[in-house]
Amino acid sequence: MNENTLMPSYMKQFSCIGGDCEDTCCAGWKITLNKEVYKEYKKTKNLKLKNKLKNSMRMETEGTKTKNDYAYFILDDDKKCPMLTSESWCSIQQELGEGALSPTCATYPRVLNHVSEQFELSANVSCPEIARLALFNEKGIDFEQIDYEVSGNWSLARLINTNDTSNYQHLFWSVRMFSIxxxxxxxxxxxxxxxxxxxxxxxxxxEIDAGNTVDIETIVADYRNKMSDVGYINAIQNIAVNTDVQVGIIMEILQFRHKQSATSKRYDQVFNEMKIGYGVEQIDTPSSKLFETYKQNFMVYYAPYMNRHEYVLENYIVNTIFSKAFPSDLSIIFKEYTAIMIYYALMKIHLVGVAGCHNGLDHDIVLRTIQSISKTMEHNAHFARSVIDLLENNKFNSLAHIATLIKDINVTTNIT
Structure with a gap:
């Protein structure tokens, strides 16, 4: 059914490349099945699928089972979906058609949100093909509003009511558009x-915490003027970079994440390259040598690429703002900003390490790094919540500390 849909232009070019893809959508993730799909799979008469489906599905335990999270596929030894063919195509889709897929499988890598009277369709850069289309457009991400066939089998990620004034959600459009x-x-x-x-x-x-009426137009105009104020911009540019704090915080986050389970082979390769680039056997308490290596990698191997291709990370942030329907909850808008900046900082710290391993960066290395981190980390809600808690518990969740996380080294000045 055609619906009024807002989307990044790259979505019009996207189609799954299946077995030609360098990664597998359903590798390393828990593949959930809703109750309806589970029961359909249980009673299938398709001889090619019947036994494999029977042996590959498990119901969730009582107490955790819901209508939409009712069962799951048991991954094989390579942590891939057992329903994949040797050519990495989905055997369920081949035999029964796309309509037989679970909403989880039918939707990915798409992200479907509904914002008041329209749908919004984007996609995750954890898909290599989406990463190519979204990240490497030098002109940046732009958006189109078109009539688009939205499948009834796609899962809805977020529902935003921009007419709700009780929780400041009426500010959504102004905040989001100015953020982009x-x-x-x-x-x-x-x-x-x-x-x-x-x-x-x-x-x-x-303003929201104080219970004030937010004059969003005035605030937007104020910051738009500030971005043209030479003195204001100079003050931002002259914020000192405390590399000790930056690397220390990020390494603590990485150490926390690496203790978690379910990393993919593709991400493990990136993680190991990062460690090689930093000259450490394991992510542990940062040392003075690590700080020096970080600065060296940044200036010699990372900065030359990013000076020419900074639009890659810009596109990553814009795509994240749009796909996550930022700000989805105005009451915690700074936490939402913090989460996005954490992911950005993690991307950068990996890239700086990987750049050291390869003595530089190119598009292929950057794509593999960003895509594998996104697949491993961004699709883990527990991780995002845990990292924010970590920052709060260490009182690193202020704007000043977030600035320290994301501020780049100025290669022409001394580092504090």
Missing amino acids: EITQNRKLELCNRLIILGLFIDRIQK
């Missing part, structure tokens, strides 16, 4: 754009 405007302002370095974005978001959060 800030992020795409290429007159400034990306890290400085993101700090200004944080200042903007922090101001809105403080």
Whole structure:
């Protein structure tokens, strides 16, 4: 059924490349089945699928089972879906058609949100083909509103009511559009754009916390003027980079994440390359040598690529803002900003390490790094919540500390 749909332009070019893809959608993740699909699979008469489906599905335990999270596939020894063919195509789709897929499988890598009267369709860069289309467009991500056939089998990620004034959600469009405007302002370095974005978001959060009526038009106009104020921009650019704090916080986050289970082979390769690039056997308490290696990698191997291709990370942030329907909850808008910045910081710290391993970066290395991190980390809600809790418990969740996380080294000045 055709619906009024807002989407990034890259979505019109996307189609699954199946067995030609360098990764597998259903590897390393828990593949959930809703109750309806589970029962259909149980009673299938298809001889090619019947036994395999019977042996590959398990129901969730009582107490955790819901209608939409009713059962799951047991992954094989390579942590891949057992229903994949040797050519990495889905045997269920081949035999029974796309309509037989569970909503989880039918939707991915798409992200479908509903914002008031329209759908919004984007996709996750954890899919290599989406990463190629979304990240490496030098002109940046733009958006189109078209009539689009939205499948009834796609899962809805978020439902946003922008007419709700009781929780400030009526500010959604103004905040989101200006957030993208800030992020795409290429007159400034990306890290400085993101700090200004944080200042903007922090101001809105403080007004909301105080119970004030938020004059969003005035706030937007104020920050738009600030982005043209040479003195203001110079003050942002001159924020000192405390590399000890930056690397220390990020390494603590990485150490926490690496203790978690279910990493993919593709991400393990990236993680190991990062460790090689930093010259450490394991992610542990940062040492002075590690700080020096970080700075060396950044200046010699990371910066030359990013000076030419900073739009890659810009596109990553814009796609994240859109796909996550930021700000999905105005009452915790600064936490949502913090989560996005954590992912950005994790991308950067991996890239700096991987750049050291390879003595530089190219598009293929960057794609593999961002895509595998996204697949391993962004699809783990527990991880995101745990990292935010970690920052809060260590009192690292202030705007000043977030700025430290995302601020780039200025290769022409001394580092504090």
